[in-house]
Amino acid sequence: MNNKPRKVNFIIVDDSELDCFIAEKLIKHSGIRNSTKSFLQASDALNYIQNSSDLEEDTFNMILLDILMPMMSGIEFVEAFEALPAEIQEKYIIVAFTSSMNKKEMNRMRSFNSVKHLFNKPLSPEVLQPLLQDYNLIS
């Protein structure tokens, strides 16, 4: 068994610059090998994912996704994501975040296969650490 921790690439999709920044800082201080990329527009993130075919070997790719965004919303993002070729989709897991208390929207988000988790905002160490442990990314 390989005990060396994997590198984690985070794609942060949030129209709030502050929330992107918080996520970047939390990840930076989480103690894992990582890279982060933030997108204020979901459509830009989708383009990036579509066009980055040569992902590094043995990395873990996690998308941190806000739900309510102008133009392309988180829900529209996931719909478009699930239309991508399977070999792209299987390289990512999506973790959704929301500050709204809208049940309908939250249920819609939970109904997607590619969305593995849904948390309330803001992202905090209390959310991030157990999440990374779940995927054996930190011990």
Added chain:
Amino acid sequence: MPEKIKILYIDDELNNLVGFKASFRLDYNVLVAVNTSEAVEILTKHPDIRIVFCDQRMPDKTGVEFFEEIRSWFPHPIRILITGYTDVEAVIDAINRGHIFRYVKKPWTDSDIISAIEEAHKFYMANSLLSIKNEELQKAYNELDKFAYSVSHDIRGPLSGVMGAIKVVRHLDDIGEIKEMLSLMENSVKKLDTFILSMHDYYTVQRGELRIKEIDLDQVVNDLKDIHQGNITANKVQFSANVNQQEPFWCDDITLKIILNNLLSNAIKYQRQDNNDKQIELNIGVEKGVATIYVRDNGIGIPENYLSEIFSLFFRASTQDAGSGFGLYNVKDALLKLNGGIKVSSVLGEGAVFKVTIPNK
């Protein structure tokens, strides 16, 4: 004098129709029909008929049957049956089932009919007032839904950002990073503030009464400059304003200012950051009873497919800057109150022009 109440009377006996019309045509607008198919035609042609009288005994069908039939086609007019004592069972049944409002017994006197009309009309007015109120209520509910949705996102969003930031800042040692975080926190708090100010505008436009007075447009433009000067300078925008006023202009100044403020602040917000020649032009002209206002900018512009949606409550077509999704909705709503209009044209990446027209009061 208020308009006469429109009444339809149906009876197969021509003499009754003539007598009825002769008695009441001075006080009411009386239409008559000699059979039920003619009555349906008249009801279709005159949707403003408020009360329908019908004789119970007619060759093709009874008055009760007729009312039962038209009830769903023409739900608004109040239905009154005219009948002799012999049909009392049918009448009671019809009243109980809600097909008719009341009945007048034969032979009728003028005062029977007049009292029936007055009662029926009161009922009609109460009903139509109720349906107007219901419509308003439905609209208010819909907006409340949108509100609850947006409040949870637009107020909690910036707040949860700030809370998250506070937690993170505790773990930071680098003073540069801390400062960066602080300035982002400041933006979030500003966003919240903008939202609350726009909510206040929203309320003002929705519930405020118009106070029409003569407007000094030069003064309005000067006030506008004072309010936005800080942002104009900070964003290095060239702002020019022209007023061409040929006649006195009467308007509600708070509502007018909400319109101009929002358009100008949008023009400042949605500039291209890399543009070294940012321009905003405000032109106001008053001529022939209409004020025409142009707000022109050379900013980021609006994607064509969003042009029809930008006036919707909480719609945002850009992630740039602290948009609340309130501004243009408030503008449109304010113009509705002033009987004005707004048009927008835009080329993506080159700017937008908003043209506002407001009739002189």
